[in-house]
Amino acid sequence: MTVTAAGDTAVVAPEAPPKRTRTWSPRARWGQILLYAILIALAIIYIYPFLVQVATSFKTDAEATADPISLIPSVFSLAAYERLFTRSDFPLWALNSAIVTICVTLGRVFFVSLAGYALARLKFRGRGVIFALVVAVMAVPGVVLLIPKFLVLNQIGIYDSYMGMILPLLVDAAGVFIMKNFFESIPVAIEEQARIDGAGTFRVFWSIVLPMARPALITIVILSFQGSWNELSHFIVSTQSPELTTLTKGVAALASGQLGQGNQYPLKLAAAAIMTIPVAVMFFIFQKKIMSTAEGALKG
Template sequence: MNAKAGAKAAAKAAAARAQGGPVLGRFPRPLRVLGYALVVGLGLLYLLPFVLQLVTGFKTDPDAAAHPLGLLPTTPTTAAYQRLFGLSQAGDGVPFLRWLGNSAFVSVLVTAGRVLFDSMAGYALARLRFRGRTVLFGFVLAVMAVPGVALLIPKFLVLNTFGLFDTYTGMILPLMVDAAGIFIMKQFFESVPREVEEAARVDGAGVIRTFWSVVLPMARPALITLTILSFQGSWNEFTHFLVATQSGQYETLTTGLARFISGGLGGGTQYPLKLAAALLATVPVAALFFCFQRYFVQGANSGAVKE
């Protein structure tokens, strides 16, 4: 019995080697150690800017200017975060909470709109047969090829003509449908077996019921992928908000930080304050991605494979 078990284990090991094991496992030990050291070194080099950003937020302005690459603050302080959250006694606070609220409000609505409309449009292009479907999908691909900068002036003119300039509606409405999101959802829906939809239709379900109750729950990986990309894109959006707003009450994190870094909210370098604000602006998107990265990878793979 033990001999048979040993033979099976040896066969499995031989099959694994034939299929290809870890790349570094094929080299001698010194080369493997060197490879792992190189990977760790590159990882630390990649993390260094984020560590400096975190540490600099607890430095004083003179300390940050004198030791920009120092990994330990000379005199740790939370003055930068106190200014950001309006807790400073000097009255020199930054409207960071207003920027944060505007970004969260706009990003949530834009993300919800993109998930709904992109999935509906993707399903229609993938499953419904209507005249001009191929041409319409060609227009979607053409929109993806147009640089966003080329649309800045037309966006401003359209928003100004319809009275949407410098309003939340003008910030949200043009971003609620995304060509890339339609493409992602179309590719995923094409990978769903048609037999599932045919069985639903046999049971009496219409197109809308089949989409909403049968196909959409199966598209959870693609929906999570679209949610992450939509939230990240709207959270980091800058050029659209730059041409769609003018008043300070509509500033988001991107436009507010841009005005702050350019010197619009005071002179001096103020590296701790700027990097602390940039760090807090990065946290929501990073947390969302790390929480759902497994579904993100599944959605990307399922959208690339058509059964």
């Protein structure tokens, strides 16, 4: 305990508590070492194929065939990327995927938010039945709906068009489910106060409730972007023109060997590596926003 003088008054300053150091028994220490070793091994197993993909994209065809899993190319080559951008339709595929993904992401965020708010707040007959159907749709495998989807698109005249690629993806049952549950967690008193001030239903939704649903909206943005960017089966049944080929269809054609002879490992893996960049960037950008939103909620 330390005594200091402040004028005529003695101030007693409490001593800082001693720092406690955690002691590990030999058994606990070896347990921690084993746990970290297992985690490191799992991380290596998980990331190794991606590293092989990136490394192989910089190899020559001969080296990729002779030593496909090495991580260091003996001859660093950009031939696969040059061929991809200058002698293939890869830029067109990327443009089509970007157009569809942006439209689907924006539209899905808006429509699933509206549907989720209607199911969570609006009182109307059959609301429970509609929500049960939404949950039932989540249980149906997407491949089961491919043939009916093709028949509907062909019947209404939007087959092999951007409209046919975008329109069926604008609403997602899982997104409606997520937004409904989040809206139900927001206190009703906030909306009632806004209605007392004269705000209508859509104004309450757009100006009051939707900004409070930022964590759920960010989740929908990430899922929508990733899902539409990586979508393949829907584009197979909704288009046939080469001009509407997306990255997933183009890379699938590369992987099946439809665009050339030989294994073409560098070309295929270069296309796959580039295709993963937008999704990774989107995730890391919005991951920071999710973390900052959660920290703000805890501080509040």
